[in-house]
Amino acid sequence: MAEPFYITTAIAYPNGRPHIGHAYEAIAADAIARFQRAMGRDVRLVTGTDEHGLKMDQTARKLGRDALEFATEMSNYFREMCAALDISYDAFRRTTEEQHKAASIAVWQAMEAAGDLYLDRYEGWYSVRDEAFYDESELKDGEGGQRLSPQGTPVEWTVEESWFFRLSKYRDYLIELNETPGFLEPESRRNEVLAFLKGNELRDLSVSRTSFDWGVPVPGSPGHVMYVWVDALTTYLTGIGFPDREGDFARFWPANLHLIGKDIVRFHTVYWPAFLKSAGLPAPKAVFGHGFLLHRGEKMSKSLGNVVDPLELAERFGVDQLRYFLLREVSFGQDGSYSAEAIVTRCNAELANSFGNLAQRSLSMIFKNLDGKLSAFESAEADAALLATVQATCADEFPAAFGALDLSGAIEAWMKAVFACNQYVDEQAPWTLRKTDPERMRVVLMTLFSAVRSLAIAIRPVVPASADRLLDQMGIPAVARDFAALGTTNWLDELLGSGFTLEQPVGVFPRLELPADEAAE
CATH class of the missing domain: 1.10.730.10 (Isoleucyl-tRNA Synthetase; Domain 1)
Known part of the structure; x- marks a missing residue:
């Protein structure tokens, strides 16, 4: 039987339509999956959408939409992107699926059985946009006295009852894991994570919320829903059949590669391995944090008017041409420009x-x-x-x-x-x-x-x-x-x-023309 190879993309947060960063990651993951298949491996490529959390809840409310209905519409845009870009995934998982909820509950109960969950009161800084908690030492000042996360997103002081995960218990394990050659690449990302682990006292992590109900309910704790990252990261298990531990899960876990953006490396190399260790499951074999794509050297933003729909690029220049350009032009792991x-x-x-x-x-x-x-x-x-x-x-x-x-x-x-x-x-x-x-x-x-x-x-x-x-x-x-x-x-x-005779050949790579509006710039 062929050797298994399991690769995942990050699970996209669909509070907006797919952007070029989503397309880049999907294309890279697909190319790696196709390469491994061509090398004779039995490959599973899993992607999907992370649909819970406060940010999705707030976006749906602002639009006057039912949260699940809104999540379904937005998730479909990501499916359409995968279809348009020829992404050969084996499973597209949504965190609102019943199987996924069962998987999240199974992970939670395993962490609870390990004695790693306890109820307490959370007081601290939280970024809705990042769905992340930050220590005071990590924050920076913005305009008008607004406190900002390391990513420059607004944070707000949050006080609520919460379940906590004993993250501090796993500091030595996490340092050893991240020092393991090949676990976290490229080297610059590994150095950042190790500096965080060695330079800070690892605090226990708030892993439930009571201020909203759009999430996976915490078993046996009415009013609590799981912190969105507990839920989202579990998708990597759901994609190969968990909580059923036989069949595909037994064959493909641990994952060979989590392919993610550099901005979410900490979640995948600190929180995720600790959750897995607590739940009695092995850590993934490798995590790769790729860089960002810049438009003409600038970060994309609606205010600059430089946000480009990747499907529009694919339609304009060709799917394979876009795939080739992104993988050829950008040194994988570094930021690139297009x-x-x-x-x-x-x-x-x-x-x-x-x-x-x-x-x-x-x-x-x-x-x-x-x-x-x-x-x-x-x-x-x-x-x-x-x-x-x-x-x-x-x-x-x-x-x-x-x-x-x-x-x-x-x-x-x-x-x-x-x-x-x-x-x-x-x-x-x-x-x-x-x-x-x-x-x-x-x-x-x-x-x-x-x-x-x-x-x-x-x-x-x-x-x-x-x-x-x-x-x-x-x-x-x-x-x-x-x-x-x-x-x-x-x-x-x-x-x-076979008696094959070559017919009149047809070119497969036509020359591209620069659109008039681009040529005029």
Whole structure:
């Protein structure tokens, strides 16, 4: 049986429609999931929406809406985003689902049984926007004497009866866990969390609220609902069947990777592992805190008028083009910037001009000069050298970098192989060989066919629909498009045995045009 691999996105808070940050995280998680599937792993990708909490309750009230009805509408926008961006999730979980409520209650009861919950009175600073508690030492002053969280969001002094979780009990465990190589990446995030854990006395955490009722009820404690992060984080368990501990849960937990934004790292590397430890469950194997996307170098805000709908970008430039740009342009783990101009420039230079043109020229010459017929060939020195470069890139360098979550580095290595192929075309000049040495032309074109096949298979996790359209035209069976296929030597024999003939090829990466309104800026 294939080795399991379980990856999650953060569970999106749907008090507004999806923004480019949600799209970026979903695309990255999907590409990683597709890559692991292509490496032969049994993958589960889970995403969803975190629909409880004071912020959702307040937003629904302001709109005069029923909270569940509002949450359902907003959750559907996130489903639509996933569908539009070709996100191959295995489960989309909502925290308002009955199974999820049962899972949250099971985790709560396990923490209670461990003696880690007690009733007391909470007095302290709370950010509704962050759904987070902050110590006085973490706050900063805003305009008009307003106290602000480290993220710059308003906080308010809150006093209410609350259940508390004995977070302080797990300080040593959490330091050891976060010092474990590979648990929290990139290194800058790990350093931040360890500084927090080592530099502060870890206070017990308020884990219930009585000031509103939009949440999972605390078992045996009328009037209390669970703190939204207890509820939200449990979604990672719900997505693979918990509270049923058999089947998928037994197979896939602990998660291989929680992919999250850098602003919620503390919740996933301090609170979440402590909850799990208390409940008798293992911590996830890895947490990766990616950076933010900036629009032309600026943070997005409605006041600046630079908030862009990711579905509008996908419709304007193409889903695979947007996927490619975000994963190629941004060093994974760091902040990155995007603009319409940058998307057009990058995708035209690399997808349309370099790889797209390479594939189109190669297949067109086979169609015109060989009547679309493929054939076995003996490689000369130059041919063997090119195929060795492509093989090393696609079967070794690309998987090694992608598996290490160096997504942009993997694509950069892939592009070097594309450039090598284009240089080979220029040097071999098959259009000249057509007149001077037709047999040599045939070998060159078959070499290019082999190279394009490998390049298309390698880049599939990033641009799945486009790569598949290209491989369809090349007659490569759907079952022969994973990384194991790159190591096979009989693929051409099988293709020839099927009687495949190449039809007139159709380009899969058209050149993009900068919209008039963007070009005018």
